[in-house]
Amino acid sequence: MDKLIITGGMPLAGEVAVSGAKNAALPILCASLLTAEPLQLTNLPHLNDISTMLRLLAQMGVEVTLDGPAGLVLDAKGLNNPLAPYDLVKTMRASILVLGPLVARCGEARVSLPGGCAIGARPVDQHIKGLQAMGAEVTVEAGYVHAKAKRLKGARICTDMVTVTGTENLMMAAVLADGETIIENAAREPEVVDLANCLVAMGAHISGAGTDVIRIRGVERLSGAAHRIMPDRIETGTYLCAAAATGGEVRLTQTSAAYLDAVVDKLMDAGCDIVTERDAIRLKAPQRLKAVSLRTAPYPAFPTDMQAQFMAINAVADGVATIRETIFENRFMHANELMRLGADIQIEGSNAIVRGVDRLEGATVMATDLRASASLVIAGLVAQGETTIDRIYHLDRGYERIEEKLAKLGARVRRAH
Ligand SMILES: CC(=O)N[C@H]1[C@@H](OP(=O)(O)OP(=O)(O)OC[C@H]2O[C@@H](n3ccc(=O)[nH]c3=O)[C@H](O)[C@@H]2O)O[C@H](CO)[C@@H](O)[C@@H]1O
Numbered sequence: 001m002d003k004l005i006i007t008g009g010m011p012l013a014g015e016v017a018v019s020g021a022k023n024a025a026l027p028i029l030c031a032s033l034l035t036a037e038p039l040q041l042t043n044l045p046h047l048n049d050i051s052t053m054l055r056l057l058a059q060m061g062v063e064v065t066l067d068g069p070a071g072l073v074l075d076a077k078g079l080n081n082p083l084a085p086y087d088l089v090k091t092m093r094a095s096i097l098v099l100g101p102l103v104a105r106c107g108e109a110r111v112s113l114p115g116g117c118a119i120g121a122r123p124v125d126q127h128i129k130g131l132q133a134m135g136a137e138v139t140v141e142a143g144y145v146h147a148k149a150k151r152l153k154g155a156r157i158c159t160d161m162v163t164v165t166g167t168e169n170l171m172m173a174a175v176l177a178d179g180e181t182i183i184e185n186a187a188r189e190p191e192v193v194d195l196a197n198c199l200v201a202m203g204a205h206i207s208g209a210g211t212d213v214i215r216i217r218g219v220e221r222l223s224g225a226a227h228r229i230m231p232d233r234i235e236t237g238t239y240l241c242a243a244a245a246t247g248g249e250v251r252l253t254q255t256s257a258a259y260l261d262a263v264v265d266k267l268m269d270a271g272c273d274i275v276t277e278r279d280a281i282r283l284k285a286p287q288r289l290k291a292v293s294l295r296t297a298p299y300p301a302f303p304t305d306m307q308a309q310f311m312a313i314n315a316v317a318d319g320v321a322t323i324r325e326t327i328f329e330n331r332f333m334h335a336n337e338l339m340r341l342g343a344d345i346q347i348e349g350s351n352a353i354v355r356g357v358d359r360l361e362g363a364t365v366m367a368t369d370l371r372a373s374a375s376l377v378i379a380g381l382v383a384q385g386e387t388t389i390d391r392i393y394h395l396d397r398g399y400e401r402i403e404e405k406l407a408k409l410g411a412r413v414r415r416a417h
């Protein structure tokens, strides 16, 4: 199992390019199932989750052709096996995103329930409830969701909570349904908007993406299209935090602050200077950060996917911060590992109270999930001496060439097998 070995204490400096967004790319890859014509995608990140999704699509009969360094053409005209087997689904929650498109295009789907991820139970009841409202017959048996519908029918759906992949799945199901679907309490995340833009380019009729009411008028068929995946706002935020924590100065390119208001505001509250350009962001860290409290919530509020990284920066800031996690019930697993490096963190239910310390010391720590791993990388970059992060396969799900990008910013980091 790969490890990352970091010798901390160097401020990050320089320029690095941000990759395409994992959480936009995954649903958009699934959108290829909705048409018999080629979908051409660019700015795809090279990540384990993307390879897993491509394997899943390929075994369903989708032809995948490389198209340049970060491009692919997906052709689902030969789609013949609307099945997502456990083996491919177990490592990646987002595989549930094939459910909506498969039922819409094939009239049937069998999708293994995605593996229980460490950050919480993560049920898919809202995905199922929405498909049932659209007339699908859905059963859950032996770990598989089996959904059937000759043709889905437009419906009014109000999800019990804001769900990102739930909104995406139902939006993809609705584009080929008979009549109008209204999704209320829809997720407003930028990745939902990126998916909607791609679907519209394919001929879908969607309005309201980016608000909490999305209207979709179903069409008979969709066509091929070309779409560029949006930049990864969480990767962007993670590198900003790494620069902030190490007292560095960086410029991130091929990205934008447009979808990062909540994160940028907190970094400015922490004392960072941030300058936003059209396709780039510059950050200059202060001598010492100020502690910043935060509460995670659906977009446009502070993203849960940035919570762990802010725990790391608060660990070395001046003062006491309270971090409240409201989305996932088990997303503080990085706290114990950060404490191994000398952080002072107390967990009280869904609150973490972080008291900034003067210094962290390198140690061996274990990555427990994707963003937890990112927080350990940030802490390792700050800590005196050597930090070894075990189980970085989590990190490889969501950060493209992380050691190369960090090295470009002057970090002393290497991968060991
Ligand atoms: C691939 C992808 O885009 N992943 C993101 C997506 O995950 P994902 O889409 O899985 O997260 P959701 O927005 O669905 O989850 C929000 C909350 O709703 C609950 N819930 C969700 C669906 C459902 O049917 N029933 C239910 O109870 C979840 O357990 C969680 O407590 O949004 C999360 C919240 O911003 C991010 O952390 C993930 O990075």
Ligand SMILES: C=C(OP(=O)(O)O)C(=O)O
Residues within 6 Å of the ligand: 023, 092, 093, 094, 117, 305, 370, 371, 398
């Ligand atoms: C939790 C995440 O991903 P996933 O939903 O794919 O597990 C994430 O991107 O932080």
